[in-house]
Amino acid sequence: MRTCWVLDHPAHVRLLAPLLRCSNNNDVIIATKRQEVQNLIDGGDGHIPRRQIHWVERPVGEGMRRKALARWRSSHHFLAECCQNGQPISRIISVGAPLELMAAKSPILRKKLASITHRYYITDTEVNHIAHKLALKSATHIVIPTHWNASLDNGFLASSQSKGLTIHRLDGLHGHVHLRPGIRSATVSDPPKVLVRMLNGNGIHDSNEIINIPDSTLDGLEITRADEDNYQGDAWLLDRELAKHDGVITQSVTLASEAALLGTPTLLITKAERGFLSRLEQDGYPLFHWNKVCQGDKWKNMLAQFLAGIHLTDAIETEDWPNARGQLAGFLSMNLID
Incomplete structure (x- = not known):
């Protein structure tokens, strides 16, 4: 299944890195032009594989709507080109960035890229209300944690359920996916x-x-x-x-x-x-x-x-480290290599 991965935030690059390492060679990336995302991708050798990348603007600040529409249009054009060249894109995986899920359709004519049948929206941020509202227009699958606080999400979880979207519940934080537990030194520096x-x-x-x-x-x-x-x-x-x-x-x-x-x-x-x-x-x-x-x-x-x-x-006594990495890979039908 050829996949488009959306890297909108530095935390999302790290979250998806274990999955990108076991992705297909013909997968593609849409990445947001922000300094820390670019730093991670530029220095990604050994962490994430090289893939074809399409860069898009971040829709924040003055002219947010105009920037969002331009990004939607740009992402759709890129996806359409990918579908015409080689194996068509079948799936989009995005963390908190719904515009690329919407880009499975053109912004004006709403012309649909028929091959893109799976559109995953991953989020752990209940208060990201605008993104959630847009995701409900286009996502087929939702991935949220088991500790999701529905009282903060402006009805997002309830709307996802009523629309019949496939909802996956991740038992763990996003950090549980890409981090590894370690042993800390008991010695504290002076000064700390x-x-x-x-x-x-x-x-x-x-x-x-x-x-x-x-x-x-x-x-x-x-x-x-x-x-x-x-x-x-x-x-x-x-x-x-x-x-x-x-x-x-x-x-x-x-x-x-x-x-x-x-x-x-x-x-x-x-x-x-x-x-x-x-x-x-x-x-x-x-x-x-x-x-x-x-x-x-x-x-x-x-x-x-x-x-x-x-x-x-x-x-410090904490709960056991959950296998969130393996669970997320299972949701996406992927086999981890590390």
Whole structure:
């Protein structure tokens, strides 16, 4: 089954990497023009195979609708060319990016590419309401986690069920698919080494979720910066950096979830609500989530708990690591090679 893989976000590149490594040689990729996605693809040797790539713009900011229509048109044209040359595309797999699923039809005439019968929409972000609404117009299969919080999804799960879409429930976080559990050192550096990731604020949810992190939060710590679009290290080895550090402070829910899964005490400062954040806390991972302005006694207590937690990782007891990688491969009828 010839597949088009949609790589819209750096986390999606890492999530789909194990599956891309066992994909067909004639599969194709549609990738979004964002710096961290390009860095991962450019440095992907040994992580993801080389495939024909079509680059599309990110539909955010001023002129969002115009950009979205241009992307839809561009992706449809690319898919149509692929279907005319060699084996037709049969399947599209997308994480949180519905425009490519819609591109199985042309945006104006709605001319359908008949060979594309399977359109997978994978998501773990309940509040991505616009994307969910668009996905309902075109997806045939939905992949959401078992910890999905339907109270946040604006009726997406219920609508998927009523439309008769095939719904797969993944038992685990996306990080469970592409990360591997490891053993952390019980020794803490002096001063503690903490990786910090700030967001640039251009994300579709950022304006409603970002909280400013005061400089004083980093006092007394040895800091490694991994800010969005400004990380100077090897993007494919960022997970190793998370595991090597004594702690993580971030505005990013994705990075926070990955760090916590690797056993690194993580202070997440954001108003964001996600089902996977609740699961991390319930399963005993070292996630400290602050969702208010960073001031007052309660904030100081949270910061103190995080700093103390850096020294208590040997006391962490978590749930067993689920086989989410094998489960996702099963949903997609693929045989993993690693």
